[in-house]
Amino acid sequence: MxxxxxxxxxxxxxxxxxxxxxxxxxxxxxxxxxxxxxxxxxxxxxxxxxxxxxxxxxxxxxxxxxxxxxxxxxxxxxxxxxxxxxxxxxxxxxxxxxxxxxxxxxxxxxxxxxxxxxxxxIFEIENFDNPEWGYTDGGMLPIACNYLWVVDNLLDPSHVAWVHVTSFAGAGTDDQPLDMEKTDRGVIVSRWIYDQPASPYYKDLVRFDGHCDRKQHYEMCVPAIALNKSIYTPVGTGGPDKPEVAETYVNISYNFMTPVDEKNTQYIWFQHRNTDPKDAAISEKMNAGAVMAFNEDKEILEAVQRGMDKMATPNIDLGLDLGAKTFRRKLQKLIDAEQAG
Structure with missing residues (x-):
């Protein structure tokens, strides 16, 4: 398990x-x-x-x-x-x-x-002691579901278009193609979205006006640690392998899922940004927005657990589930090898 x-x-x-x-x-x-x-x-x-x-x-x-x-x-x-x-x-x-x-x-x-x-x-948090980076207080949320449902959710950039309409959603989050990459420690699902408005959560945080190029980077690491990175940069400066520019805004949400038992998860998170290291007001605003969004996830995921527990017909997978399925296979192989040993 x-x-x-x-x-x-x-x-x-x-x-x-x-x-x-x-x-x-x-x-x-x-x-x-x-x-x-x-x-x-x-x-x-x-x-x-x-x-x-x-x-x-x-x-x-x-x-x-x-x-x-x-x-x-x-x-x-x-x-x-x-x-x-x-x-x-x-x-x-x-x-x-x-x-x-x-x-x-x-x-x-x-x-x-x-x-x-x-x-x-122990999982490394880059720039944790960098005085130029700011971080939020974070939080802890009990979720009445198996931790792998939370893992699936954090490898799914598309759900924000429906679950987080007033926070993380934005143009392109519903239908832009996703890229998947296997890593030594897990899997990354990502995509660039070009020349679109910033999402509601970030529109007052980015350091430039107008549309942006935006990257959604959803990374899951063994055993269940998610590094979700949001990158906002002026139009024309974003894309694979392009260097950051002075205006590039980076926020990383670190998410730590610890199973309580097979149907309950302890979810801890905080956010780490490359700007405003001493601005408490920004940190409090970001944290409040994250709490609201993660409670939206909690409602969905607890309902998913109840639905899967009592399903009368088989569930199906979608193309967007590729990253989650790939991570689950990697994790299961490690569990099997550990138990065999």
């Missing part, structure tokens, strides 16, 4: 403090907390005695104390105290520990073999 030997986003780093925080990720119950020095910890949320969630216990001296009989676990999941039978702690009194890393304002978790967890493999 899920690829496990990879890094997923557990949540925003700011939301993990010196307090037990339970979450389900990839169908597994996990409890998070921070030690007194700020180091994040993630453990299986189940005491090995009677499986009471450890999140119902307490933190003492950077350790987790079960709220039933006081079994105490360190950050590695090792039981270091058993008050009811000190000196006779059962060897099997161990809970799983998950590698976790803070990066890019996000807390990342490795759900597979901890021996394979390499922080260097």
């Amino acid at each position: 899920f690829l496990r030997n990879c890094w997923y986003v557990a949540g925003w780093s700011k939301d993990y403090v010196q307090k037990l925080k339970p979450q389900m990720l990839l169908g597994e119950e996990i409890v998070f907390y921070r030690q007194s020095d700020g180091t994040p910890v993630a453990l299986e949320d189940a005491c090995p005695h009677r499986k009471l969630p450890l999140s119902m216990g307490a933190i003492e001296n950077d350790h987790v104390v079960c709220g039933y009989h006081g079994l105490t676990f360190d950050c590695t999941g090792t039981c270091i105290d058993s008050p009811t039978q000190r000196g006779m702690t059962p060897r099997r009194a161990v809970v799983r520990s998950y590698p976790v890393v803070d990066r890019y304002r996000l807390l990342w978790i490795w759900m597979g073999d901890p021996e394979l967890a390499n922080p260097d493999d």
Whole structure:
């Protein structure tokens, strides 16, 4: 069902403090907390005695104390105290520990073999520390659907013409041909749209007047990270392999889908732009627009999940689904190989 030997986003780093925080990720119950020095910890949320969630216990001296009989676990999941039978702690009194890393304002978790967890493999966000780039606060949205429906949506530039009429839509988004490219980490679906007005979301953000050349770049990376890039440039300056000009506006929406279980997804995003790094008003306006648009996606995708669950006749695919189908095949091959190993 899920690829496990990879890094997923557990949540925003700011939301993990010196307090037990339970979450389900990839169908597994996990409890998070921070030690007194700020180091994040993630453990299986189940005491090995009677499986009471450890999140119902307490933190003492950077350790987790079960709220039933006081079994105490360190950050590695090792039981270091058993008050009811000190000196006779059962060897099997161990809970799983998950590698976790803070990066890019996000807390990342490795759900597979901890021996394979390499922080260097965390998805890179280019220009994150570039002072000339601005970013939004972003958000987190629970969506009651399988994460692959969200993946499909984020590899589909065409849906904006119907779902996001007042935000990301615009001339050409309904019928211009799409290009698809396979990459080492996933797939890219893209197209250039020439000499058209900017979409409603971007019309006050671009740094030039009149029509534009516009690129929709929808990229999905394993396991489920989308880099959706919007490029706006003056008419005649856009197109494949053409260099950016001074007026070129670039906004990248980073989207992190973490499966909660087979019918629920945690969706986290933020946007990164090549202009106005310190303009809080622009960041707030962009974030509000994104929240509105992503809630439109949420309504559609939850209805898709319900429709697919109860379908009476087979569903079909369209040509626009090529990118999503290609990514699904790549991901499934990795899952199959992981399970076989």
